[in-house]
Amino acid sequence: MGWKRPGKRAVLKTQDRKTKLKGLFNLVAGLAAMVGLAACATTTQQQVDPYAALTDNDVAIAAMLLQRTLDHAPDGTTRRWTNDQSGHSGAITPVRSYIATTGQYCRDYQEDISIGGKSRQFLYSACRDEDRWGL
Numbered sequence: 001m002g003w004k005r006p007g008k009r010a011v012l013k014t015q016d017r018k019t020k021l022k023g024l025f026n027l028v029a030g031l032a033a034m035v036g037l038a039a040c041a042t043t044t045q046q047q048v049d050p051y052a053a054l055t056d057n058d059v060a061i062a063a064m065l066l067q068r069t070l071d072h073a074p075d076g077t078t079r080r081w082t083n084d085q086s087g088h089s090g091a092i093t094p095v096r097s098y099i100a101t102t103g104q105y106c107r108d109y110q111e112d113i114s115i116g117g118k119s120r121q122f123l124y125s126a127c128r129d130e131d132r133w134g135l
Contacts, residue, residue, distance in 0.1 A: 053115045058088045062111075066092050070107050070126055070133050089114045100127055107133075 054062070061081045069079045069092045082089040096108040106127040113120055126133040 054088060055086045058083050058086055062090055067133065069094060070109065104128060
């Protein structure tokens, strides 16, 4: 049984995504510092926010792949991207699709990012508005 895309085609705004993701990582970094997880360590923005090292082209490639993946890929299907210019790469895997209590169609997905040979995994949720997926 295949997954069917709901409603209109979503448009993920690249700069909005990058800004939201940076804000999320800044919040996490602040919370970690408050509870002492970052005590006695010098933490730079680069260490806390893996998206800071992505180029605008990386983000554009990843955003297009995220859009297509959330629109078309069944849960458990991994889609990969690579930017030969920067050497950065990543993957997106939808892990769960559901209807939220608000009635929005949502998907949980795993994002893998590889920068400078170091890979990190993140789990996000995105819900679809009339015209785009929102984080």
